[in-house]
Amino acid sequence: MxxxxxxxxxxxxxxxxxxxxxxxxxxxxxxxxxxxxxxxxxxxxxxxxxxxxxxxxxxxxxxxxxxxxxxxxxxxxxxxxxxxxxxxxxxxxxxxxxxxxxxxxxxxxxxxxxxxxxxxxxxxxxxxxxxxxxxxxxxxxxxxxxxxxxxxxxxxxxxxxxxxxxxxxxxxxxxxxxxxxxxxxxxxxxxxxxxxxxxxxxxxxxxxxxxxxxxxxxxxxxxxxxxxxxxxxxxxxxxxxxxxxxSKSTNNENQFECIEWLNTQPQKSVLYVSFGSGGTLSQDQINELAFGLELSNQKFLWVMRAPSNSSSSAYLTRQKENPLDYLPIGFLERTKAQGLVIPSWAPQIQVLSHGSIAAFLSHCGWNSTLESVVHGVPIIAWPLFAEQRMNAVTLTQVLKVAIRVKVDEESGIVKRDEIGKVIKRIMEGNEGFEICKRIKNLSDAASDxxxxxxxxxxxxxxxxxxxxxx
The missing domain is CATH 3.40.50.2000 (Glycogen Phosphorylase B;)
Incomplete structure (x- = not known):
């Protein structure tokens, strides 16, 4: 210019x-x-x-x-x-x-x-x-x-x-x-x-x-x-x-695989699982999440990172390990008809706007929160760091468009049974239906x-x- x-x-x-x-x-x-x-x-x-x-x-x-x-x-x-x-x-x-x-x-x-x-x-x-x-x-x-x-x-x-x-x-x-x-x-x-x-x-x-x-x-x-x-x-x-x-993701990496997979799934049938641009889980928590997804019997798309004992370890630095190496033995084989796990990144805007997505298991970062609201996707709140816990309270207790997972007080992690139960609550039955209606109203208000x-x-x-x- x-x-x-x-x-x-x-x-x-x-x-x-x-x-x-x-x-x-x-x-x-x-x-x-x-x-x-x-x-x-x-x-x-x-x-x-x-x-x-x-x-x-x-x-x-x-x-x-x-x-x-x-x-x-x-x-x-x-x-x-x-x-x-x-x-x-x-x-x-x-x-x-x-x-x-x-x-x-x-x-x-x-x-x-x-x-x-x-x-x-x-x-x-x-x-x-x-x-x-x-x-x-x-x-x-x-x-x-x-x-x-x-x-x-x-x-x-x-x-x-x-x-x-x-x-x-x-x-x-x-x-x-x-x-x-x-x-x-x-x-x-x-x-x-x-x-x-x-x-x-x-x-x-x-x-x-x-x-x-x-x-x-x-x-x-x-x-x-x-x-x-x-x-x-x-x-x-x-x-x-x-x-x-x-309005759209700029990165094309992995886009073909996960979007093509979503194209083959029934409407409102898939749980999207992602912890944002920097959130990480410990190895024990990855294991529990994997088993919880398996127990739920619900379809899932999981964006996975390699484990870390620091929940924000990927925020300012890039991980080099292959995250899939840290999954429980046999998990990918057992769930190949149920879900898809992709390493590190997904085109989140395209995913959340896809017709097969029913809910979002999210760290409740504000960007992801707004993206869920705009696209009318109910949330399972799993905050990790920063202001995410405050956002989770707002989503669950004020706006009532989310269900929050409960952390086991003794181990400090979310157990597989709790994960499976919460997934079923939001994907099935009246509670999930009411949450869907409320977040759809917010989506309309966002557009206005x-x-x-x-x-x-x-x-x-x-x-x-x-x-x-x-």
Whole structure:
């Protein structure tokens, strides 16, 4: 694109948090923005820990003409402290990338009408660079409004509440209390949670927070955040623009096998099993899940990773082992007429939109949650880390579109009998039928929110107009 054309356009710089599950929703937000407002141009400035994955490169190479990207010089793992939480790794990666971000923004200000910097929830250190260039600054929350409401209220919660995992916390705009054990990592294990409190305090310094949610999904939480501002209090300016999900998967790996297999299955007959872009199970838990699927006698499509004792071990690093080597002996042979196991990755959008899918056994990451809602697929909630346990509470107790598995207190894993029972509950009988009806209603509401003059469509238009008037 020529410099003359770019100078006529409003440029928005976007800094995603490290990790594919944070890049994807911000990319999809940018696509929605430039599709709806042709006079806006987006540049991604991407901090990375180690080399970029092939999946990331494929996503970036398929961006529309009004969006381009710069991958900032990579941060090496040896530059970070060892054995720290992956959230800390993400934040430190961004912090170490600030000098590169400064240079990239300096170049953009010379060649474009740069109006604002939008950064991910774990990239809040980018705020100091935005201030140096007098840019409007916005946090993009790839999670929901309930988590945002919790984050904003966290500094006001007494630390003593976190001393017992069974204690409860009331979150503004939430109709149910949340147990401490269901709060996002690492809060249940780090009582003061100083790093998280520090990040949330920054929320009061930005010009707004863009939330990947919509009013029919989290209306109470969104209204609670917005009412504070209407009442003249020091509160966030919240922009609910969701649900923003991928319209299609960009990776073709394994697509032919699993989609062709789904094409041969009866309507609403298959359970899709996936723990997101980074979730992993222990070897014992893989065994129990395999036997539970077998016991259920239900058809399944399982996206499997190699075992790890860390539930988030694949989040920022790639696994090299063949996951199928870790299945129980004889499992694939015994279940070859019942299910299909594929290693590491599946085209999730195509899978969830397929007519043969009846339910989704999910880690309850926000991207997967929104994809289930958009496609009207009931959920078996099996949260692993981050805010996934909080999402599971919302899905089961507030929205009532999911059933949550119970973890055995003695072993700390979900047993095969429990897995088989929960699968049958959602795939058969009245309970699953009622869940189907509720999530179908949410799916219709999601579509309405994004239509012209829908709630999310109008919010995005208001935000774009503000940027164009800079």
């Amino acid at each position: 020529s410099q003359t054309i770019m100078e006529k356009k409003t440029c928005i710089a976007m800094v995603p948090s490290p990790g594919l599950s944070h890049l994807i929703p911000l990319v999809e937000f940018a696509k929605k923005l430039v599709e709806q407002h042709h006079n806006i141009y987006v540049t991604f400035l991407i901090p990375t820990l180690g080399s970029t994955s092939s999946s990331m490169i494929q996503i970036l190479n398929n961006l529309p003409p009004n969006i381009n990207f710069t991958i900032l010089p990579q941060i090496n793992t040896h530059q970070l402290p060892q054995n720290v939480h992956f959230v800390t790794k993400m934040s430190l990666t961004v912090k170490l990338s600030l000098p590169f971000l400064h240079e990239a923004l300096k170049s953009l200000t010379c060649t474009t009408n740069l109006a604002a910097l939008v950064f991910g929830m774990f990239s809040v250190d980018a705020l100091e660079v935005a201030k140096q260039f007098n840019l409007l600054s916005y946090v993009f929350y790839a999670t929901g409004a309930i988590f945002l409401s919790f984050s904003f209220s966290l500094p006001k919660i007494d630390d003593s509440v976190f001393t017992e995992l069974t204690n409860t916390v009331n979150i503004p705009g939430c109709v149910v209390p949340y147990k401490v054990k269901d709060l996002p990592d690492p809060i249940p294990y780090e009582r003061s949670s100083k790093s998280i409190v520090g990040r949330t305090k920054i929320l009061s310094l930005v010009d707004g927070v863009i939330v990947n949610s919509f009013t029919d999904l989290e209306g109470d939480a969104i209204r609670a955040l917005q009412e504070k501002r209407l009442n003249g209090k020091n509160a966030l300016c919240v922009y609910p623009v969701g649900p923003i999900i991928q 929110a994004l239509c012209e003059n829908g709630s999310s469509y109008n919010v995005l238009s208001d935000l774009a107009l503000k940027w164009q008037n800079i």
